[in-house]
Amino acid sequence: MTRLLLAGATGLVGDITLQQALASPRVQQVVAPTRRPLPAHPKLLNPIVDFDALPDDADWWRVDAVACALGTTIRDAGSQDAFRRVDHDYPLAIARRAHTHGATTFALVSAKGAAAGSRIFYSRVKGEVEEELAGIGFASLTLLRPGLLGGERRQQRAGEGLALRVFGALDAVLPASYRIVPAQRVAAALLQAALDAPPGRHVIPSEQLLR
Numbered sequence: 001m002t003r004l005l006l007a008g009a010t011g012l013v014g015d016i017t018l019q020q021a022l023a024s025p026r027v028q029q030v031v032a033p034t035r036r037p038l039p040a041h042p043k044l045l046n047p048i049v050d051f052d053a054l055p056d057d058a059d060w061w062r063v064d065a066v067a068c069a070l071g072t073t074i075r076d077a078g079s080q081d082a083f084r085r086v087d088h089d090y091p092l093a094i095a096r097r098a099h100t101h102g103a104t105t106f107a108l109v110s111a112k113g114a115a116a117g118s119r120i121f122y123s124r125v126k127g128e129v130e131e132e133l134a135g136i137g138f139a140s141l142t143l144l145r146p147g148l149l150g151g152e153r154r155q156q157r158a159g160e161g162l163a164l165r166v167f168g169a170l171d172a173v174l175p176a177s178y179r180i181v182p183a184q185r186v187a188a189a190l191l192q193a194a195l196d197a198p199p200g201r202h203v204i205p206s207e208q209l210l211r
């Protein structure tokens with residue numbers, strides 16, 4: 001049975017991952033630090049935190065595995081720096097603390113195109129966080145790289161709504177790597193990676209998340 005730390009449990013992928021983890025007989029407890037409270041559940045520990053001031057040695061960092069679905073957009077964050085804080089600094093801060101307290105497995109929702117050398121800021125940040133995570137020393141590190149996510153978002157994003165309609169209409173003719181990936185599939189793959197803990201570093205491309 002796994003003690004799982006889930007970051008981003010209030011988001012589209014994170015919420016589905018949370019429901020799957022709470023329902024899984026393989027999960028003993030979910031530790032889900034958030035900035036706003038989640039509905040109570042007997043298997044859930046929900047520390048309310050300021051991600052800019054995460055505690056260094058709270059007991060709840062003692063988990064087996066971490067699943068991270070944190071993220072924002074440059075538009076929502078307000079600046080490139082603020083975006084980088086959420087998509088780069090917070091996952092690394094969580095990873096380092098959990099690793100120090102014994103976690104051996106980390107699974108991250110990254111993004112298609114992630115590459116530290118990319119000229120696209122978003123892809124570069126995702127690539128950098130992937131590379132720095134690889135340097136921490138987890139026995140198992142899984143990096144999921146979905147393309148555009150499909151699913152019921154509480155607040156639809158303007159540009160994303162349009163992209164989803166266009167890509168949705170073209171779905172049958174697009175190469176698999178450009179197809180919309182259901183958030184449900186990403187959540188299932190994230191949880192599976194965290195629980196199975198395959199040894200080494202694994203990158204899961206978008207087309208593999210469709211299956």
Ligand SMILES: NC(=O)c1ccc[n+]([C@@H]2O[C@H](COP(=O)([O-])OP(=O)(O)OC[C@H]3O[C@@H](n4cnc5c(N)ncnc54)[C@H](OP(=O)(O)O)[C@@H]3O)[C@@H](O)[C@H]2O)c1
Nearest residue numbers: 008009010011012013069070071072109111146147148149
């Ligand atoms: N959307 C796409 O099409 C797409 C495509 C490829 C990859 N991805 C990546 O997939 C991951 C998950 O995406 P998603 O659409 O499920 O994300 P989402 O619904 O926007 O949820 C993001 C999560 O991050 C948290 N978060 C955002 N800003 C925060 C802040 N300043 N401080 C603390 N927590 C913060 C949110 O918490 P609150 O609820 O408190 O805001 C939420 O739990 C992200 O890393 C994203 O980059 C997305």
